[in-house]
Amino acid sequence: MTAPRTPGRDVAVARGRRPGRSVGDDRESAILATAERLLQRRPFGEISVDELARGAGISRPTFYFYFPSKDAVLLTLLDRVTEEADAAACNVLDRLAEDPRSRWRELIARFHDTFGAHRAVVLACAEVRATNAEVRRLWARVLERWVQAVEAAVVAERRRGAAPDGLPARDLAIALNSMNERVWYATFAGDGPAIDERDVVDVLLELWLTCIYRTTDPARVG
Structure with a gap:
């Protein structure tokens, strides 16, 4: 059930990611998988950036290279x-x-x-x-x-x-x-x-x- 989508840059902005980054990036995928796993147990408001970074096996500064905020995740x-x-x-x-x-x-x-x-x-x-x-x-x-x-x-x-x-x-x-x-x-x-x-x-x-x-x-x- 599809209709015309907003291409390229708008999609990247909507997702909150830095334009041009690969969606297949292993670290980005690890952050997303961590977020979905944590959401199965706790409300979004109780999840911290530190937890997302730790679950993905990266540092907090590295997290911000992939996402500007946990809302962007x-x-x-x-x-x-x-x-x-x-x-x-x-x-x-x-x-x-x-x-x-x-x-x-x-x-x-x-x-x-x-x-x-x-x-x-x-x-x-x-x-x-x-x-x-x-x-x-x-x-x-x-x-x-x-x-x-x-x-x-x-x-x-x-x-x-x-x-x-x-x-x-x-x-x-x-x-x-x-x-x-x-x-x-x-x-x-x-x-x-x-x-x-x-x-x-x-x-x-x-x-x-x-x-x-x-x-x-x-x-x-x-």
């Missing part, structure tokens, strides 16, 4: 998770006409699997978003990509006669993506009331189908 983790989600979604929406119910389920399940595999990062970003403008801006850009992709898919389904006209496609896409975001947060965080993780994909699917097609069994058209 979190931004990079978020950027990588969302890129992974985009890669997982790939061309699923291009294949909706094959079987709308199966393709929408595939899309939701792939996002669920990606976010679930990196839930510590997802939860940390959700928690700091209110106070961290960079995280908020990056997430807004990501969400806009997904909104545009779903909006285009809904418009295409309406044009081929598979989905009825209704709410503006963009408004519907915003609402559905926002619903997923909140439902997943509650499920991953145990922030009740929350849907059991075993059921969350199917619950979201039924809601998406009902909102887009006004039925949970959309006809195969075209």
Whole structure:
């Protein structure tokens, strides 16, 4: 589920890394792995730069060669998770006409699997978003990509006669993506009331189908 991305320099700035550094650098990868591991045990606010450096086997001054702050580490983790989600979604929406119910389920399940595999990062970003403008801006850009992709898919389904006209496609896409975001947060965080993780994909699917097609069994058209 992809839309045009901001190339080159903007991506580097969004991640907080110094432009031109290799994402495959072993030390940078070690810092990121340390951060994700620590986030599985403690809130982001309790993690220090010293811990990140020590976990990566480097000194504090060396850490700053790779990242200007620990916030930049979190931004990079978020950027990588969302890129992974985009890669997982790939061309699923291009294949909706094959079987709308199966393709929408595939899309939701792939996002669920990606976010679930990196839930510590997802939860940390959700928690700091209110106070961290960079995280908020990056997430807004990501969400806009997904909104545009779903909006285009809904418009295409309406044009081929598979989905009825209704709410503006963009408004519907915003609402559905926002619903997923909140439902997943509650499920991953145990922030009740929350849907059991075993059921969350199917619950979201039924809601998406009902909102887009006004039925949970959309006809195969075209």
